[in-house]
Amino acid sequence: MTKHTALVSETQTMDAMLRARAARVVPGGMWGHLNAARLPEGYPQFFASAEGCRVRDVDGREYVDFMCSWGPVLLGHRHPVVQAAAEAQAASGDCLNGPGEVMVELAEDFVAMVPHADWAMFQKNGGDATTGCVTIARAGTGRRKVLVARGSYHGALPWCSPSVAGVTTEDRAHLLHFEYNDVESLQAAVNEAGKDLAAILVTAFRHDMGRDLELPTREFAHAARAACDAAAAALIIDEVRTGLRLDTRGSWEALGVRPDLCAWSKAIANGYALAAITGNDRFREAATKVFMTGSFWCGAVAMAASRATLRIARVTDVPGHIRAMGMRLREGLALLASQNGIAIRQSGPPQMPLMLFDADPDAAKGRAFCSAALRHGAFFHPQHNMFLSAAHQAADIDEALEAASHGFKAVLDLNSRAGR
Amino acid sequence: MTKHTALVSETQTMDAMLRARAARVVPGGMWGHLNAARLPEGYPQFFASAEGCRVRDVDGREYVDFMCSWGPVLLGHRHPVVQAAAEAQAASGDCLNGPGEVMVELAEDFVAMVPHADWAMFQKNGGDATTGCVTIARAGTGRRKVLVARGSYHGALPWCSPSVAGVTTEDRAHLLHFEYNDVESLQAAVNEAGKDLAAILVTAFRHDMGRDLELPTREFAHAARAACDAAAAALIIDEVRTGLRLDTRGSWEALGVRPDLCAWSKAIANGYALAAITGNDRFREAATKVFMTGSFWCGAVAMAASRATLRIARVTDVPGHIRAMGMRLREGLALLASQNGIAIRQSGPPQMPLMLFDADPDAAKGRAFCSAALRHGAFFHPQHNMFLSAAHQAADIDEALEAASHGFKAVLDLNSRAGR
Numbered sequence: 001m002t003k004h005t006a007l008v009s010e011t012q013t014m015d016a017m018l019r020a021r022a023a024r025v026v027p028g029g030m031w032g033h034l035n036a037a038r039l040p041e042g043y044p045q046f047f048a049s050a051e052g053c054r055v056r057d058v059d060g061r062e063y064v065d066f067m068c069s070w071g072p073v074l075l076g077h078r079h080p081v082v083q084a085a086a087e088a089q090a091a092s093g094d095c096l097n098g099p100g101e102v103m104v105e106l107a108e109d110f111v112a113m114v115p116h117a118d119w120a121m122f123q124k125n126g127g128d129a130t131t132g133c134v135t136i137a138r139a140g141t142g143r144r145k146v147l148v149a150r151g152s153y154h155g156a157l158p159w160c161s162p163s164v165a166g167v168t169t170e171d172r173a174h175l176l177h178f179e180y181n182d183v184e185s186l187q188a189a190v191n192e193a194g195k196d197l198a199a200i201l202v203t204a205f206r207h208d209m210g211r212d213l214e215l216p217t218r219e220f221a222h223a224a225r226a227a228c229d230a231a232a233a234a235l236i237i238d239e240v241r242t243g244l245r246l247d248t249r250g251s252w253e254a255l256g257v258r259p260d261l262c263a264w265s266k267a268i269a270n271g272y273a274l275a276a277i278t279g280n281d282r283f284r285e286a287a288t289k290v291f292m293t294g295s296f297w298c299g300a301v302a303m304a305a306s307r308a309t310l311r312i313a314r315v316t317d318v319p320g321h322i323r324a325m326g327m328r329l330r331e332g333l334a335l336l337a338s339q340n341g342i343a344i345r346q347s348g349p350p351q352m353p354l355m356l357f358d359a360d361p362d363a364a365k366g367r368a369f370c371s372a373a374l375r376h377g378a379f380f381h382p383q384h385n386m387f388l389s390a391a392h393q394a395a396d397i398d399e400a401l402e403a404a405s406h407g408f409k410a411v412l413d414l415n416s417r418a419g420r
Numbered sequence: 421m422t423k424h425t426a427l428v429s430e431t432q433t434m435d436a437m438l439r440a441r442a443a444r445v446v447p448g449g450m451w452g453h454l455n456a457a458r459l460p461e462g463y464p465q466f467f468a469s470a471e472g473c474r475v476r477d478v479d480g481r482e483y484v485d486f487m488c489s490w491g492p493v494l495l496g497h498r499h500p501v502v503q504a505a506a507e508a509q510a511a512s513g514d515c516l517n518g519p520g521e522v523m524v525e526l527a528e529d530f531v532a533m534v535p536h537a538d539w540a541m542f543q544k545n546g547g548d549a550t551t552g553c554v555t556i557a558r559a560g561t562g563r564r565k566v567l568v569a570r571g572s573y574h575g576a577l578p579w580c581s582p583s584v585a586g587v588t589t590e591d592r593a594h595l596l597h598f599e600y601n602d603v604e605s606l607q608a609a610v611n612e613a614g615k616d617l618a619a620i621l622v623t624a625f626r627h628d629m630g631r632d633l634e635l636p637t638r639e640f641a642h643a644a645r646a647a648c649d650a651a652a653a654a655l656i657i658d659e660v661r662t663g664l665r666l667d668t669r670g671s672w673e674a675l676g677v678r679p680d681l682c683a684w685s686k687a688i689a690n691g692y693a694l695a696a697i698t699g700n701d702r703f704r705e706a707a708t709k710v711f712m713t714g715s716f717w718c719g720a721v722a723m724a725a726s727r728a729t730l731r732i733a734r735v736t737d738v739p740g741h742i743r744a745m746g747m748r749l750r751e752g753l754a755l756l757a758s759q760n761g762i763a764i765r766q767s768g769p770p771q772m773p774l775m776l777f778d779a780d781p782d783a784a785k786g787r788a789f790c791s792a793a794l795r796h797g798a799f800f801h802p803q804h805n806m807f808l809s810a811a812h813q814a815a816d817i818d819e820a821l822e823a824a825s826h827g828f829k830a831v832l833d834l835n836s837r838a839g840r
Contacts, residue, residue, distance in 0.1 A: 018524050025527035027539050027704050032713020034518045047520055049512035058521060069515045072715055077513065092469035093497065095489045095691040097799065098454045100467055101478060104438050107445035119445050124544040124693055125714045135578055139586030156713045157577070158555055163711035166559030170593035240715075266715050271515040273544055273693050273716035284447050291583035293452020293576045294545045295492055295660075295686050296693035379517065 014058040018046045032156065033070060033384075040367035040382060042374055050077035052391040055379060063379035064400040066329075068387035071241055074267035075312055076391025082270045082308045089304035100300040102307065109310050110278050114250050116258035117278035121287065123297050126240035127155030129263035129275040130201070132292050134159075136261060136279065137199035137234035140286030145193035147200045149180040151208040154201060154238055174198075180206040181214055183223040190227045199234040199261075200224050204242040204251035205349065210363070210383040212356060213348030221257040234260040234283060240275070243267055244313045245322060245351045245387070270309040272302035312390070319351060322388040325397055326350025329388070332401040340408040342415075352385045357411065365411045372410035378403035434478040438466045452576060453490060453804075460787035460802060462794055470497035472811035475799060483799035484820040486749075488807035491661055491686035495732055496811025502690045502728045509724035520720040522727065529730050530698050534670050536678035537698035541707065543717050546660035547575030549683035549695040550621070552712050554579075556681060556699065557619035557654035560706030565613035567620045569600040571628040574621060574658055594618075600626040601634055603643040610647045619654040619681075620644050624662040624671035625769065630783070630803040632776060633768030641677040654680040654703060660695070663687055664733045665742065665771045665807070690729040692722035732810070739771060742808040745817055746770025749808070752821040760828040762835075772805045777831065785831045792830035798823035 022045070023029045029045070030036065036045035044057035053076055055065040068074070075082060089102065103122065110120040123129055134146050154160040158171040178189040180202070190197060202224060206214035228235040237259040242251045244267045250258065260283055265275035273296075279287055312318065327350045337344040342365075343358035357365035366382030373380050378400040380386060442465070443449045449465070450456065456465035464477035473496055475485040488494070495502060509522065523542065530540040543549055554566055574580040578591040598609040600622070610617060622644060626634035648655040657679040662671045664687045670678065680703055685695035693716075699707055732738065747770045757764040762785075763778035777785035786802030793800050798820040800806060 014521075018521055021528070022524045025524065025531050025539050026541060027699075027707035030519065031541055032711060032717070034713065034718055036518060045518055046524075047513065047516035047518050050516055055513075055517055065517065067517045069517055070715060072515050077516075083510075090503075093467065093475075095492050095693070096467035096470055096497075097475055097485065097487045097489055098456060098465055098467050099450065101434075101438055104442045104445065104466075108441065111445050119447050121446060121451055124716065125548065127714065128545065131577065135586035137586070138588065144588050156711055157551065159578075161711050163709070165709040165711065166555035166557075166706070168558065168564050168594055170590040173590035173593075174588055271716075273515070273719055273722075279447075286586070287447035287451075289583070289585040291452060291576055291581050291585065293454065294547065295490060296544065296691075297452070298454055299693055302693075 015044045015046050018058060040371040040374070042371045052076040053389055053396050063374065063377055064396050064403070065379050066386040066388065066400070067379055067381055068389045069271060071266035071387050072271045073387075073389050074244055074318060075270050075309060076389045077271070079270055079312070079391070081312060082305050085308035086272060086301050086305040089301045094301045095296055095299045099298040100303070102300050102303040103298060106303045106307050109307055110276060113248055113310060113314060114262070114278050115253060116250060116260070116262065116280055118281045119279055119284055119287065121277045121292070122303065123275040123277070123292070124273050124294055125155070126263065126265035126275055127157050127160070128294065129240065129265055129277050130154045130160065130238055131157060132277050132290070133236045133261040133263050134199060134201060135290050135292070136277070136283050136286045137236060139290050140283045141198045141233060143196045143198040143233070144174040145176055145196045146174060146198055147176050147178055147186070147189045147193065149202060149206070150177045152180065152203050152206070152238075153208070181217050181220045183220055186220070186223055186227065190231065197231045197233045199236050200228055201236040201238060203238045204246065207241060207348065207352070207385045212345055213352070213354050213385055215349065216252065216255065218255050221252050221255045225257045228260065236261045236263065238263050240265045242352065244309070244318065246319055246349055248310070248314050248319065268309060269302045269306035272305040274302040274306050316390070318390045321390055322351045322392065323349070325392045325394070326353050326388050328394060328397045329353065329400065332397065333404060336401065336405050336408050340412055342408055342411055348385055351388055354385045365414060368410040368414045369407035373403045373407035376403035376406045380404070380407070435464045435466050438478060460791040460794070462791045472496040473809055473816050483794065483797055484816050484823070485799050486806040486808065486820070487799055487801060488809045489691060491807050492691045493807075493809050494664055494687035494738060495690050495729060496809045497691070499690055499732070499811070501732060502725050505728035506692065506721050506725040509721045514721045515716055515719045519718040520723070522720050522723040523718060526723045526727050529727055530696060533668055533730060533734060534682070534698050535673060536670060536680070536682065536700055538701045539699055539704055539707065541697045541712070542723065543695040543697070543712070544693050544714055545575070546683065546685035546695055547577050547580070548714065549660060549685055549697050550574045550580065550658055551577060552697050552710070553656045553681040553683050554619060554621060555710050555712065556697070556703050556706045557656060559710050560703045561618045561653055563616045563618040563653070564594040565596055565616045566594060566618055567596050567598055567606070567609045567613065569622060569626070570597045572600065572623050572626070573628070601637050601640045603640055606640070606643055606647065610651065617651045617653045619656050620648055621656040621658060623658045624666065627661060627768065627772070627805045632765055633772070633774050633805055635769065636672070636675065638675050641672050641675045645677045648680065656681045656683065658683045660685045662772065664729070664738065666739055666769055668730070668734050668739065688729060689722045689726035692725040694722040694726050736810065738810045741810055742771045742812065743769070745812045745814070746773050746808050748814060748817045749773065749820065752817065753824060756821065756825050756828050760832055762828055762831055768805055771808055774805045785834060788830040788834045789827035793823040793827035796823035796826045800824070800827070
């Protein structure tokens, strides 16, 4: 018996009913990364509401949320200051015949906050921003080859989607690959591109699904910068997943490396749909030449939300707070694992943590852990990096650790059933 | 002297100040189709608010709006029912760890409203939807060639952008072209694609910038359908610009032609950022295989707004109302032109009209007309199709015609100065 059982009839949950309806009118019942079929048993597909660091599913079950809408929620769900800024803007106008004053202010905010940025442009999807950076780099250099790390995720468009269904060979004709953090393989790809090198496109850290997260080495970051400088190519950092969580100036600033172009999205408007490209003056003219636009890209409400989000992230040192909360979670999980004699690996920046189990090739332990923790009120992910928000406080982390203790018990049960 | 002069200091308008600030932090001051450099003299770049069919710029000048945010605003700016639906949803949650019940309801709404649709998926940009349709068609057919009409606009991604800055040849390797409404050229392209024909992608009518709009002929529409049937390819209608304005069932329904896949955006949520793909069961499995996703694609607020928009569009026959208002505008413009002895051409569906001047190769007449009409309170466009909304009433049209009369006077002045 779990504390949730009383709320939910096992046979006919709202979630199950909605899944049945969705199966009829949405291909596969749900698309992409939000399809709950990718999640462990018991995870809901449908959600009703959220507040702070708590999310509630359509059956009224509440969880301490460690996905934060897969990244967008940085300050906590429905942060009152962000909501007020958005509502104030909505009262006059959102999507008009052109931008509002808020677009200029937001571009100024980005330029002031991000040292490499001389300018900014805004879009709706992370993929709009990564695609835009690549297009601007090509326009600015007059070259074609773009180097990407094998396995890195840069969006779900044909040129970068992790699936090749519906993709043609030509969509990826000018991509060359290297291994993240491997300077030698990067140099080999640079050599292969030769005089056609337009850009190196790299995530702020290695966050490929299902494997230990890996921070960039200083050597790798500087090698990428040096290779772009030597070839007059563009260094593009994909901050879509990381932006504002690690360092409001840009995730590689502490390494002493600045990109020429940077793609932002997810957290920059605390859940409102927004993406951004920042760039330096070397690529300003190219950014002017490229035709990039969208019907809703001037939406003023998301921009007002973003201004509030950026201000709070800077002024209250959100990266520092969520780093501290992430460390509390990490240390608590390590202690619980050790007390239970279970070998785990924790990786990534504490703000975006991942916990994997040793000797768990099919992620059975990870899934058992997550399912049990979910039943006790914590929403973890077994294979994808998680996200903390500024709304997580010590008491929330401790409550989640209590849920996690049930997760570790479930892994012990699994091990004993498997004779491990 | 115009009625606006009193409000605005000519030397230092808010618009001018914002343009100067934007020039520093946004490449070119503004991107894409919303860059006011593309518009006649006197047009504002920055907007402050809107209500109904009126939009107001940052200098407090108000206009009867015939662009409707370049399409998204179908029911009028800040329609109270849509706003209430959006606000009610926002009070519980928007972008969560997965979709809300509203996603299922909205997919059901589309399936009920659109005869060809067995399913629906949602995105943020029109380009997400057109790209998704092409990708699904390729996945479903296992083929590559996509036929598009020369000059048609399907979005601003490298494969379809009207600019080639930053675009590689390979981005468009599998596109073949035909002339809109030209069955022979369509058949030639079909023959050229041969066994590799994945899809014919076509806008609901021909709305290329700067030329007379052209409705599809029945013969052309049926030829496109027949060619796809014969080759087991996908007929994709791009309804991004037209959706809900001409016929809520789909713009080709009255022609007796249904697509396999359809791309929607702009008007479907009355200004909230949303796009949709609808498809039939032939392409359901392909739509399941393709990996398409976005951080904000489950945003529940835009979906709640869309449900309200679809309901109002159907129940109150919005296409019928805006058609009547468009006819009133068209007849009024024709009368004024005739009274002034000026030869004009009006084209397109009345809901999305275009007026061009005869013997106006550089659009000087169109620009003079629009500038003068703008000064008198009507926001027209000289070369792009315009948009009407359900908020336009007869009195608004008549007020705009009064402004248009000043536009025709400006054309007469231009003609007399040019000795024409």
